[in-house]
Amino acid sequence: MTIMEERPAAEVGAARRRKEDARLITGRTMWTENITLPGMLHLAILRSPMAHARITRVDVSAALREPGVVAAFGGADVAGVQGSLPCAWPVTEDMVLPDHPPLAVDEVRHVGEAVAVVVARDRPSAVDALAAIEVDYEPLPVVLDMPDAIAEGADLVHADKGTNKAYTWIFDSGDAGTGQSTDTAFAGAELVIKRRYVQQRLIPAFMEPRSVVVDPTGDQHTVYSATQIPHILRFLMAVVTGTPEHKVRVVAPDVGGGFGGKLQVTAEEMITFIAAQRVGKPVKYTESRSDSLLSAHHGRDQIQELELAAKRDGTVLGLRVRLLANMGAYMGLVTPGVPLLGAFMYNAIYKFPSYRFECVGVFTNTTITDAYRGAGRPEATFAIERIMDELAVEVGLDPIEVRRRNWIRHEEFPFDTVAGLTYDSGNYEAATDKALSLFGYDELRREQAARREANDPVQLGIGVSTYTEMCGLAPSRVLGTLRYGAGGWETATVRVLPTGKVEVVTGTSPHGQGHETAWSQIVADQLGVAFEDVEVLHGDTRTSHKGLDTYGSRSLAVGGFALVNACTRVLDKAKPIAAHLLECDVSDLEFTGGAFRVRGAPSDAAGKTLADCSLAVFAAHDLPDGVEPTLDAEATYDPTNFSFPHGTHLCATEVDTETGRVTIRSYVAVDDVGRVVNPLIVEGQVHGGVAQGIAQALFEEAVYDDEGNLLTGTFVDYTPPSSADLPEIVSDRTETPAPDHPLGTKGVGEAGTIASTPAVVNAIVDALRPYGVDDIRMPCTPERVWRAIQGGDRS
Numbered sequence: 001m002t003i004m005e006e007r008p009a010a011e012v013g014a015a016r017r018r019k020e021d022a023r024l025i026t027g028r029t030m031w032t033e034n035i036t037l038p039g040m041l042h043l044a045i046l047r048s049p050m051a052h053a054r055i056t057r058v059d060v061s062a063a064l065r066e067p068g069v070v071a072a073f074g075g076a077d078v079a080g081v082q083g084s085l086p087c088a089w090p091v092t093e094d095m096v097l098p099d100h101p102p103l104a105v106d107e108v109r110h111v112g113e114a115v116a117v118v119v120a121r122d123r124p125s126a127v128d129a130l131a132a133i134e135v136d137y138e139p140l141p142v143v144l145d146m147p148d149a150i151a152e153g154a155d156l157v158h159a160d161k162g163t164n165k166a167y168t169w170i171f172d173s174g175d176a177g178t179g180q181s182t183d184t185a186f187a188g189a190e191l192v193i194k195r196r197y198v199q200q201r202l203i204p205a206f207m208e209p210r211s212v213v214v215d216p217t218g219d220q221h222t223v224y225s226a227t228q229i230p231h232i233l234r235f236l237m238a239v240v241t242g243t244p245e246h247k248v249r250v251v252a253p254d255v256g257g258g259f260g261g262k263l264q265v266t267a268e269e270m271i272t273f274i275a276a277q278r279v280g281k282p283v284k285y286t287e288s289r290s291d292s293l294l295s296a297h298h299g300r301d302q303i304q305e306l307e308l309a310a311k312r313d314g315t316v317l318g319l320r321v322r323l324l325a326n327m328g329a330y331m332g333l334v335t336p337g338v339p340l341l342g343a344f345m346y347n348a349i350y351k352f353p354s355y356r357f358e359c360v361g362v363f364t365n366t367t368i369t370d371a372y373r374g375a376g377r378p379e380a381t382f383a384i385e386r387i388m389d390e391l392a393v394e395v396g397l398d399p400i401e402v403r404r405r406n407w408i409r410h411e412e413f414p415f416d417t418v419a420g421l422t423y424d425s426g427n428y429e430a431a432t433d434k435a436l437s438l439f440g441y442d443e444l445r446r447e448q449a450a451r452r453e454a455n456d457p458v459q460l461g462i463g464v465s466t467y468t469e470m471c472g473l474a475p476s477r478v479l480g481t482l483r484y485g486a487g488g489w490e491t492a493t494v495r496v497l498p499t500g501k502v503e504v505v506t507g508t509s510p511h512g513q514g515h516e517t518a519w520s521q522i523v524a525d526q527l528g529v530a531f532e533d534v535e536v537l538h539g540d541t542r543t544s545h546k547g548l549d550t551y552g553s554r555s556l557a558v559g560g561f562a563l564v565n566a567c568t569r570v571l572d573k574a575k576p577i578a579a580h581l582l583e584c585d586v587s588d589l590e591f592t593g594g595a596f597r598v599r600g601a602p603s604d605a606a607g608k609t610l611a612d613c614s615l616a617v618f619a620a621h622d623l624p625d626g627v628e629p630t631l632d633a634e635a636t637y638d639p640t641n642f643s644f645p646h647g648t649h650l651c652a653t654e655v656d657t658e659t660g661r662v663t664i665r666s667y668v669a670v671d672d673v674g675r676v677v678n679p680l681i682v683e684g685q686v687h688g689g690v691a692q693g694i695a696q697a698l699f700e701e702a703v704y705d706d707e708g709n710l711l712t713g714t715f716v717d718y719t720p721p722s723s724a725d726l727p728e729i730v731s732d733r734t735e736t737p738a739p740d741h742p743l744g745t746k747g748v749g750e751a752g753t754i755a756s757t758p759a760v761v762n763a764i765v766d767a768l769r770p771y772g773v774d775d776i777r778m779p780c781t782p783e784r785v786w787r788a789i790q791g792g793d794r795s
Contacts, residue, residue: 011521011531012743015680018517019536020510023254030253032211032226037282040213041070043275044126045268045285046116046133047295048108051144051365051708052157053137055106055115062132063118068125071279072133074116075103078274083240085330086265088232088485089337095167096363098158100330102267102274108137109157109329110365111708112294114267119275119283142708146303146324146362157329157363166327166361167336171343171419173355179418180354182309185318189309193390199379200778201301201326201702203293203712204372205720208256210296211286212269214276221276222249225269228262229549230509232333232486234541236265241273252539255511259692260371261296262511263551264333293713298702299372301326302339304383306346309354314395314402318354321346321383327361328368334375335368336361337484341376341470344419348384349428349468349646350406355418365708371551373692374750377469378757385465385758389765390774399464399762400432400441407466410736421470423644427672428466430734435648435670438730444652444666452770457658460665461767463651465759471747472557472643489638490554491546492563494523494570496631498618500611502529504536506563507547508555513749514681515555519563521677522743526567527610528594546636553643553747556677557738562637564742569633570610577616577631578608580624643738645746647671649690649755653763657771660786662698662764664727671751672734675744679733682748686731689752695721696753697760698779768792 023029058074075082085100104113116133120126141155148154149164157164173179186192213224221243227233230250238245255262268285276283287296302325309318325339343357392402408415410427417423436442441462448460473479474488493505504519520534537543548554571591578596579586590599595607613631616622620629652665669686676682699719703711712718737744757778764780765773772792776784 011524012677014521014678016517016521016531016678017680018514019520020514020516031208031256032213032224032253033286035213035224035253035284037213037215040282040284041119041121041279042123042126043272043283043285044118044123044130045114045271046130046135047291048104048111048113048115050108050137050139051111051142052140053108054140055104055108055135056138057134057136058116059134060116062134063129066125066129066132068121069118069129070121071119071275072117072129075101075105078103079105082270082274085267085270086236086240086333087331087335089334090483091169091336091340092167095336096161096163096165097331098161102270110367111710112367114271117271117275119279142365144364144366144704144708146326146364149362149364150360157365164363166331166363169340169359171357173418176420178416178420179352182318182320182354182356185354186307186309189317190312191310191394193308193387193394195306195387195390195775197304197306197383197386197775198777199300199302199304199382200696201369202299202372202696202700203702203718204259204261204296204299205293205718206257206259206261209287209289209292210262210266210268211284212272213282213284214272215282216276216280220247220249221273222251223269223273224251224253226255226262227252228255228258228509228511228551230539230541231507231547231549233265233269237269237273240270250541252509258511259373260299260375260551263371264297289715290713293718294710295367297332297368297370298328299369300379301369302379304379306383306387308387308391310391312395314391314397314405316350316352316406319346319352321357323359325359325361326366326369327363328366329363330368332368332370335370337482338369338371338375339379340482342380344421344470345377345380346384347417347419348381349408349466351408352418366704373689373753375552377750378693378754381465381467381754382758385467386762389464389762393769400436403464403466422641423468424641424739425736426468426644426646427734427736428646431646431670431672432466432648434732434734435650435668438670438732439650439666439668441650457656459655459657459767461653461655461763461765463653463759463761463763463766465649465755465762467755468644468646469750469754470642470644471553471750472639473552473554474558474639474642476638486548487638488548488558489636490548490559490562491634491636492559492566493634494566494632496570496610496614498614500529500609500614501533502527502535504534504563505544506536506538506559507544507549508559509539509547509549510555511550513550513555513685514678518556518677518681522560522563523567526564527570529610553749556745557643557741557747558637558639560743560745561639561741562635565635565637566633569635570631573631573633574610574613576624576627577613581608581612581616641740643746645671645673645748645751647751647755649759651759651763653760653767655764655767655785657789660782660784660789662780662782662785664694664760667727667729669729669731669752669755670734671731671748672736673748673751674738674741674746675735676733677743677745682733683731685748686752687729689750690729690756691721691726693753693756694726694760696778697757699725701779
């Protein structure tokens with residue numbers, strides 16, 4: 001019996017519409033907030049209005065008398081069982097790591113910290129009862145400014161630690177043996193450029209607010225959570241709560257965006273877990289948008305000081321970077337490591353002979369920072385691309401030309417960088433040439449010159465951003481040397497059903513990336529089955545028993561490799577069965593056109609498809625001796641290197657010098673992400689990333705007042721751009737395959753965000769050079785742009 005005769009056309013490279021979209025855009029999906037369980041109760045959280053205070057009294061007795069209330073408790077009531085929220089990245093041996101209780105017990109250290117909870121029969125009753133809880137606070141000094149926080153005699157966020165310095169982490173190419181001493185380079189430099197840049201605090205602002213449901217049935221605990229990391233959450237929830245890991249199941253249903261903001265083991269997850277245990281019933285918590293902006297972790301928030309040494313011909317000689325990185329009040333899951341991911345990227349695509357990086361982590365009375373799309377790499381790319389423009393101005397070169405003089409040429413790959421990484425492949429020349437052509441670079445430069453000559457009140461600026469990034473977070477041994485608490489491997493299982501349909505179980509956990517579609521395309525090509533015949537299962541630790549989840553553009557670069565290996569093992573298992581059915585020797589078989597055929601036989605000769613083999617396995621009536629009746633296979637892959645996509649982004653802005661208004665006139669993105677599995681998904685990832693990078697450049701900033709109150713706690717004040725605020729984005733690609741990946745693929749999820757912010761800011765500054773402007777602090781709002789113009793030197 002033959003169930004499938006012909007293999008469909010190649011899927012990898014096809015612009016398939018996403019399988020996921022039909023249910024996601026029509027509402028036939030399962031967000032965590034949609035989950036309703038029998039007897040389920042609802043939880044509300046009382047949050048601190050104080051940025052720093054001692055808690056002297058928490059009284060929940062009145063709340064317990066409110067209608068519908070089942071339970072209420074404060075931090076002191078659960079102090080013995082709640083543990084401390086985990087930090088998985090102690091970046092130095094002496095890093096200061098304060099306790100981080102999910103519910104504050106004795107002291108609050110940022111506005112929005114959880115203080116007490118109410119569990120009620122419905123959400124309105126739980127929220128209303130919060131007003132009945134009485135809390136007395138004794139105010140303590142508030143620490144907000146990073147330089148002030150590390151000054152002598154500063155007030156302390158954690159008095160018991162004696163310092164607001166969390167750690168100091170240093171990389172020096174001279175000490176590491178990856179390059180020269182920066183002291184030597186700077187001593188012999190013909191010019192030195194110094195700049196200070198500020199990476200403002202950002203909020204991930206994912207579409208779906210965080211939500212969690214905990215069902216404590218018997219001795220089993222099922223946790224539904226809007227999370228990027230179900231496997232990591234399960235492990236750490238077991239560790240923190242003392243619950244046996246095999247008694248904890250974590251399910252990430254459809255997750256509406258994350259951008260790193262759901263790469264966290266949250267206080268809300270732990271509090272809901274504890275509450276469900278206390279009441280013995282399922283409990284749900286879903287945050288409001290204001291709660292999300294206030295207490296979900298923030299991103300960026302760094303002060304960058306750079307020194308660049310160079311020759312007068314524009315050749316770079318050395319780079320020094322010193323960061324102050326705001327940790328917030330506590331350490332989140334990977335808070336201290338996020339700035340250090342950028343440490344390996346400040347040298348970017350350039351052949352720096354020497355490099356020194358120093359990062360000081362700083363505690364302040366603010367919400368914790370952690371991963372936000374790009375996690376350290378956008379910050380690094382922004383700084384180096386901004387200062388490379390300054391170098392171009394200083395030596396009188398076009399910004400493209402100064403980059404050409406310093407970048408790694410395509411024939412020099414693989415290339416060992418001054419930061420200790422090996423870039424596997426790339427062609428910066430090709431990506432830049434294509435971007436320049438699409439952009440009309442020379443024509444825009446001529447128009448810019450004409451506007452300057454005419455003293456046009458609306459000036460034209462041209463911004464350049466060339467980038468590479470390390471993504472595909474791995475390998476495990478390297479992560480171990482960086483003291484990271486987990487590995488970088490990923491796993492996949494391929495199960496062939498009796499009818500020849502295929503189930504894929506992946507350890508990655510998508511939240512908008514299109515894994516179900518891309519994984520189906522890969523498997524269809526590998527196994528010769530139809531795209532529609534592949535089902536991808538993910539996000540449930542009972543179904544997908546192991547994995548390291550989704551972040552850092554690792555899913556395809558690492559999980560895709562594991563998937564290909566699993567498919568290869570399926571074919572290896574099927575081969576002796578096919579040989580038996582065809583009555584030939586295994587060595588005479590080849591797999592081509594979606595079927596096993598005898599090598600050298602006519603192209604129209606009969607073959608055996610995977611469906612034929614799976615049906616034979618299901619019956620198991622006539623299998624070769626010693627052959628196990630299964631085609632299922634699992635593979636786990638641990639990379640030997642990171643993945644290094646790259647590209648060139650160009651932006652043209654029109655700046656109204658009378659009002660400060662910035663309009664993006666045109667934007668071109670040419671990215672090289674290796675071999676492309678699905679062009680539609682790649683384009684969507686690039687466009688979404690560019691939107692977030694533009695948002696940092698022009699719109700978004702989390703702002704605190706002098707008392708530590710978040711002033712941007714709603715979308716009235718924290719302003720993500722709408723589609724009307726964004727330009728048409730022209731995107732294209734070059735293709736330099738990753739040499740060590742079976743598909744040649746690289747990461748794409750963070751590329752747009754990494755490249756776009758410096759392209760936009762460089763364009764604005766370029767427009768205003770005649771006005772004496774060489775920097776504008778982000779976001780470049782009309783007011784900030786106008787003030788920069790007024791303070792500039794027009795002589």
